Amino acid sequence: MAERWLDITDIPAEGREFDFDDQELWVEGLREFNMDFAPASPLTATLKVTPEPRGALVRGRLTGAVSAPCDRCTREVRVDVDQSFDLFEEEPIPGEESLEPTLLRRRGRVLELDVGGLLWEEFVLALPVKPLCSEDCKGLCPSCGQDLNAGPCKCGGAELDPRMAALRGLTIVKKD
């Protein structure tokens, strides 16, 4: 995963704010995990790091937007990202295998936070499992592939839809 190490040594007790707007992180991550999302507007974050005796508190917010194909009809959908986070990252103890994965590392007297890893985790949490263009998107006909939002298709494949099956029982009585 794309790492971005931020030096957080010697942060005053009241904390310090950082801005993150490196768009390469998202491009790299989406490519590495082969995800069907593309950046739609810049994903930026502000975070505040406050030192703690055994680690650091990281609070912040990630905002922006990505686009993805609708899970039913494949139309491009804009997905707004607005993810707030409030995390405690524990400093690893030298020579000890930590149980929780931590995003902090110490090199000499320098303490660093993997802000790339942290924001990526928050980004993934913000994404819908199945992006939809609308909650009641009718999707594509499984037989002919027509977008059923545009109207019923002629192939009859849509009759597989149980909502349509009820209609099939109807008989149309013609009056002379």
Ligand SMILES: [Zn+2]
């Ligand atoms: Zn759709």
Ligand SMILES: [Zn+2]
């Ligand atoms: Zn069809």
